[in-house]
Amino acid sequence: MIIDVESAQVGYEDRTVLRGVDLKLSAGEAVALLGANGSGKSTLVKASLGLVPLSGGTAKLFDTPLGKFRGWDRIGYVPQRLGAGGGVPATVTEVVSAGRLAKRYIPFPARASDRRIVAESLEAVGLADRGKDAVATLSGGQQQRVLIARALAAEPDLLVMDEPTAGVDAANQDLFAELLGRRKRAGCAVLLVAHELGPVAGIIDRCVVLSDGRVVGDGPPRQVLDSAGHHPHDPQAHHGMWSAA
Numbered sequence: 001m002i003i004d005v006e007s008a009q010v011g012y013e014d015r016t017v018l019r020g021v022d023l024k025l026s027a028g029e030a031v032a033l034l035g036a037n038g039s040g041k042s043t044l045v046k047a048s049l050g051l052v053p054l055s056g057g058t059a060k061l062f063d064t065p066l067g068k069f070r071g072w073d074r075i076g077y078v079p080q081r082l083g084a085g086g087g088v089p090a091t092v093t094e095v096v097s098a099g100r101l102a103k104r105y106i107p108f109p110a111r112a113s114d115r116r117i118v119a120e121s122l123e124a125v126g127l128a129d130r131g132k133d134a135v136a137t138l139s140g141g142q143q144q145r146v147l148i149a150r151a152l153a154a155e156p157d158l159l160v161m162d163e164p165t166a167g168v169d170a171a172n173q174d175l176f177a178e179l180l181g182r183r184k185r186a187g188c189a190v191l192l193v194a195h196e197l198g199p200v201a202g203i204i205d206r207c208v209v210l211s212d213g214r215v216v217g218d219g220p221p222r223q224v225l226d227s228a229g230h231h232p233h234d235p236q237a238h239h240g241m242w243s244a245a
């Protein structure tokens, strides 16, 4: 099992945000994490990676309890949004090259093999011609694609992406889906937080739906989305998610 979270509980200050959540992800499997704003999707992702502490339950990565896990170079993680950034204007290529850091001791100058995969990753997200540009000069959607390219450049065994296609246009979402499919076929496990599946729907094996810190659906996309689409209590909360799937 690549991710194995059982009965996870997480709270911020005095608020409970995850209330006993299970999440399992196998090699070569792609899971979409769905749910309304504030349902706990990002928190579950962070808890799975040890970025927020569990107050209850257990979490393993690659069959290893989080506390003992050392294989961070096997994981590509794209957080929700690129931070506002400090004073040094990083270029697009630098940010993507950082995805190779975990693979080696001395980061620069990059080896030819590193440069090749950085270039391929940029090409795959449609940014081949922007490599020398400062990241800050890119649009929000383009910056998001820089982070996606960085995660891909690390050739991870687990890709975790929090709303990777927010702000990415339709053509590039197709490209992204294709790329994700390729990684998956190479045996990579994929965990995706999404509001809408869009073009990515075709490569998703399973959807896990969160509501108020609990799993309320877990199964093949069709099945989960159909049943949730007929949810009697809160149709508005899921509006848009179903229509795209």
Ligand SMILES: Nc1ncnc2c1ncn2[C@@H]1O[C@H](COP(=O)(O)OP(=O)(O)OP(=O)(O)O)[C@@H](O)[C@H]1O
Binding pocket: 012, 013, 017, 035, 036, 037, 038, 039, 040, 041, 042, 043, 044
């Ligand atoms: N660092 C934090 N400190 C305090 N509360 C937090 C923190 N991070 C998240 N929360 C709260 O926890 C709840 C779950 O947030 P989370 O980001 O996990 O949800 P989400 O499903 O990913 O939402 P969204 O779709 O809006 O990103 C929200 O009510 C949020 O305000």
